[in-house]
Amino acid sequence: MNEVKNILLAGRLKEEVAEWLEGKRMGFEFRLREYKEVTVGDIGWADVYIAFYPPKGVSLAGVKWVHALGAGVDFFIFRQDWPKETLLTRTKGDFGNRIGEYCVARALAVTQNLVELWEAQWRHEWYRKEAGLLRGSQVAIVGTGEVGRGIAAKFKALGCPVEGISISGKAVKPFDRVFGRDEIAEPLKKAEWIVLAVPLTEESYMMFNESLLENCRGAYLINIARGEVVDEDALVEALDSGRLWGAALDVFVEEPLPAESPLWEMPNVLISPHIAAITSAEEAGESFLACLAELQKGQRPKLAVDSEKGY
Template sequence: MASPSPWFPKRILISHNLHEGLGEFLTARRPDLTVRALALADISAADVEWAEVMVGFRPPREGAWRDLRWIHCIGAGVDAFLFRTGLSPNTLLTRTSEDFGPQIGEYCLARALAVTQRLRLHDADQAAREWRPTHSERLAGTRVVVVGTGSVGQGIARAFRAVGCSVHGLSRSGNRHEPFDTVEPLDRFAAVLDGARWLILACPLTEESWHLLDRSKLEAASGAYLINVARGAVIDESVLPLALDQGWLSGAALDVFEREPLSPDSPLWPRRDVTISPHISGLTTIPGAAAGFLTSLAEVEAGCRPELTVEHQRGY
């Protein structure tokens, strides 16, 4: 990790995809900083060599970014910089302080309501100019299982409890967290999934969670509807078509994929039982991205270990 002695970095490289204006936002608050804000694809090896600190959601394609003294990740997960990337153990990696739980909770609730209100069916009927009344399904009273009970999982739990669902968590430790009705360890997966209408993935991508939802767990999903807002590699994506065909899953709303963008050749695109979105369930805001970095910068300048420091071994 970076030295605990006071350090005053000035050269800040920002990857600002979807966050245009972040550079100006930072310099307005810290005019002593020299900020170079570029689209990710435009960052060169020379830009990385120039930088003392990088701020962004994904690493650049070029340059020795793995050896930077400090990287600040502005996304909900840090796996793009840390998971199987060869990041130097001496690199200080910090994360955003923004709470994505409420935003991602709304996304998951919207996906569930789209199913219960049969919105895809009604869209098709409208396009065909057909009048076909159908019964909707009640969301209230259904059982929701959320894998991952951190801030994102908690935000999802609050959203579903607000409409009358029972919400049960699965985590590595099984320690109880509000607002879940219950929390169990992951080895209780099959038992907790019994009777579940919704299975929502909201855990970080680590060595432990890579392909967590493999064929055996998909077989035990009891026909639940899958919503993935974690990372694509938490699922063995190659098994998803089989899981849907066999009824292990009743459908899926997928915001994240093992490779992004999702290939045009993916068998998931044309499926009527799959809803695809382009990794937008929890987008960082400019104030949120800046807040965590500026707080961490003040701590680095004071010679303190930032509170938002990521443990390399844990992966979050």
């Protein structure tokens, strides 16, 4: 890719990323659109498309390069007709640390009874209940990539033994042990905290279904991966039955979560609106320029996505 001049930005963060890139004075031309406003003419004009999601009703075929603003790229390639000649790159940020803190914050909140204490405060009630101890409790993290490793490091810093689950089962720090996907039942049976940090692929789609959740023995589930990794009906049943004693959910099959979802009313569920790690304009811009520099040297960017694998 010899020259990149025309940049098409769509959706959330488009103004901020354009402003950040414009400040680098590299001669870029910009078009800013909402997803539904992108036209065939825009696609034909663009050297690169930068966004969290594909445009609505317009194919990306013909665009040489798409740069995803998030760490996850499933919105572009999972069960999508992705043009193989198009390069797909992703944004790299401090997602592991941010999401790790998100997960530990939820674990500490429920261990320390913060929700119950807050509710008692509003009732003017002197509520006393012994807090649990996070230290020493067993953690299982599904996904041992950059985000999974960041989560593991935060739990280990608090004295938790942490096991990982990945496709290969290959040992990787800081996990105490890593199991292959076909061995997943073993760590789930002893886990007190289960964290989902796996990319959405055909292999992970609805992975946590009724059959898999039957292995849980009163664990607390934290999902910061994708909603489609979990069968939400099976999740509700597992929460009702006690196989899961609670859940912190940042992602859902349908977002925003529909008002009629039973998850809203469950007292053992903490809901957040997909905010565990929010991309900044600087992270997006720096990742894009790093990829551009490698392309101009004739190299495949380190942040390039394998569309066959899905990550």
